[in-house]
Amino acid sequence: MTTQQEALELARGVEQLVGERFDRRALHAFVDSGNLRDDGLMAMASEIGCFALAVPEAQGGLGLDPASLVPTYQVLGAYMAPLPVISCALAGNLLARAEAGQWLARLGEGATFAVCLPPWSELRMEGGDGGARLYGALPLVLDGADADVLLVRAQSEPGAVWLAIDTKAAGVVCTPVPLVDETRNAAGVDFAGVAIPPSSVIAEGDMARLLDAALAAHAALALAADSLGGAKAMLGKTVDYLKVREQFGRPIGSFQALKHRAANLHLKATVAQALLDEAVDAAHAGDGSAAMLAHLAFAQAANAYAAIAEDCLQLHGGIGFTLDHDAHLHLKRAKLNQALLDGADAARDAAARLVTR
Amino acid sequence: MLDWLPRTPKASSDALLSLREDLAAFRAAIRAWIGERLPSDWLDRLRGADHETYVAFQKWWFAELSRVGLATPHWPAEAAGVELPLSGQIVIYEELARAHAPSPTLYAFSIYHVPATLLHAGTEEQRATYLPGVQERGDVWCQGFSEPNAGSDLASLRTRAEKVEGGYRVNGQKIWSSNGADADFCLLLARTDPAAPKHKGISYFILDMRSEGVDVRPIGQANGESEFNEIFLDDVFIPDVGLIGKEGEGWGIAQATLAAERGIIIFELVERLRLAMDAMLHKGVTEEPGWWRNDASRQQFLTLYSEMRGIQRLIRQGMESEGDPLVASLVKVAYGELLQRYTDWVVRSGGLAAQVAEPLALGTGRHGEMPMPDYLSSYIWTISGGTNEVLRNIIAERGLGLPRDPVKTA
Secondary structure (H helix, E strand, O other): OOOOHHHHHHHHHHHHHHHOOOOOOHHHHHHHHOOOHHHHHHHHHHHHOOOOOOOOHOOOOOOOHHHHHHHHHHHHHHOOOOOOOOHHHHHOOOOOHHHHHHHHHHOOOOEEEOOOOOOOOOOOOOOOOOEEEEEEEEEEEEEOOOEEEEEEEEOOOOOEEEEEEOOOOOOOEEEEEEEOOOOOOOEEEEEEEEEOOOOEEEEEEEHHHHHHHHHHHHHHHHHHHHHHHHHHHHHHHHHHHHHHHHEEOEEEEEEEEHHHHHHHHHHHHHHHHHHHHHHHHHHOOOOOOOHHHHHHHHHHHHHHHHHHHHHHHHHHHHHHHOOOOOOOHEEEEEEEHHHHHHHHHHHHHHHHHOOOO | OOOOOOOOOOOOOOOOOHHOOOOOHHHHHHHHHHHHOOOOHHHHHHOOOOOHHHHHHHHHHHHHHHOOOOOOOOOOOHEEEEEEEEHHHHHHHHHHHHHOOOOOOHHHHHHHHHHHHHHOOHHHHHHHHHHHHHHOOOOEEEEOOOOOOOOOOOHHHOOEEEOOOEEEEEEEEOOOOOOOOHHEEEEEEEEEEOOOOOOOOEEEEEEOOOOOOOEEEEEEOOOOOOOOEEEEEEEEEEHHHHHHHOOOOOHHHHHHHOOOOOOOOHHHHHHHHHHHHHHHHHHHHHHHHHOOOOOHHHHHHEEEEEEHHHHHHHHHHHHHOOOOHHHHHHHHHHHHHHHHHHHHHHHHHHHHHHHOOOOOOOOOOOOOOOOHHHHHHHHHEEEEEEEEOHHHHHHHHHOOOOOOOOOOHH
């Protein structure tokens, strides 16, 4: 069986479980509850290994690379499932690259991780020889509000380092940051001279730079997939609505003004998906352009998601503006995705820097 | 007139195609062949040349391509083609584009629409007569579909073909026929049964353009060319053997013709656009011109570039899945509008210099090499072959299953 087939099967399995146990009624109940997580969904996801997808098999995971996770990210985006799957996979992939066995084992055992995404805030690691300490603040770490471990990037005297920090460690202050997108959580984190034992330093020097690039590309792929999952789900619901909602004695989807908008949105989603597929294939093939395409795919997909969510709310009319509808959830997720990784323009510039000269 | 071109040898050669199993060798051989046959300054020599020179040049180039089997590599075996797989076709298009070699624009209908139509509905005799005619004689074909009052609503066409002894007598007017002035034959739609519902009364014919009563008049176009023509048909006789399919089946067969227009032609064009935009990207990265240093302009380019990569993948996938008509419609809309926005971007980044009129090289460029002419020419792709507005209806109705407009259609 090829990796791509495995990737699709995994996504189908996740879809079945999430679809069965967490329908839109459950999603809305979760959002209304104001809780950080849905305990039942978290337990199920943990049980089937959703947080260890990128952890190597030796440490109890599935050992999947970023490209193979794309179909699963897409499914979770479609369901707006409030799970830290992307964060844990980003962490798993980083730790696996850095061969940080101790932390991988923790992830494999069910701990949840959050990763600080680019653009990186300035954290400082000062001192050394067993006496290193971490100073600084991260204003917003996605999935940080309930994470057990944070992976952060800091500057030390010789250069950038990647650190794994237990959120319970002395000197770490994690404060939940309320997000407009209530399907996800975030935290602001202060590091007031947190002691950094050598076991917390997972990468430095060339390896740290390699992790920077790998994380940026993986996050771009993941958020592109998340965006397209959401975009296509919202568009599908909207097209269904246009077929049944009647005004002036006919389905509103028979009016060309709305029909053409639906066609435009379909086109936008289709082209963005093709670009993501291109990026995934390049990654599977180990092509030198894979990272560049991942960044471009994120920019296209995040903007497509926002455009589709906006238009789909409008196409539903008044009902689309209600709290009970999914439209606002998608719109809020789309706007958060658009703001992550410093947005589409920064992603395109990141791609431009990766063009072979 | 074209004494700077090498004379095309009579004997055909399979030296290039014999290498097709080894794509690297195939690519190298094509590159060498282009270098040997095509004068590198062909484009400059054609600038400002008249229509006759353009036609003569196209005929020379098509003969060159035909001689080595590169004119119709996509033709299936049943059309005596080599049925080159997609990977091989891509190599050809890439190498032609890399060398800025001319597209055989005069032959677009000959190499794409004619086989799509005849293999779908033509008789053995029609295939045996007209397909080799393209490959061996370089027959130029045009299409007689649209009429002054049958544009987007093509099925309301009124050109009449009346049954007479041994054939049909045709009267009417066609418009927007590309290459009509230079064509040997025409793929013609005409109404054989005015009493039938409008989609059912149409038949499909092969019209010999040298027939008596055929009058072709070129149309001046916004881009300075006159590729399109009006065709007036005054008591033109078409023999029975010129009917494709049965009487009344014309509409269905026309869909096969149009699928070619929205599919394989765009496939080649997107491959060319890819190379043009790759070159632009490379120029941005290495030379950092003004547009690259300007944030808004660079972002616009990278967005257009991203769309192009997505569309290129879509059309490649579409070709592999045997031309899903819906993918073809999607790609046609996406490509036409991308080309328009990209060439518009090229014009705007070119500033005033791009507004200076330069002598045209007819039928060349199209992907930003000549900013204003290419930008103007992009409207060909948003209007012809089904306007993008009509195609949006198709995407919404057939693709998304939205209800049809309740306007009476017949």
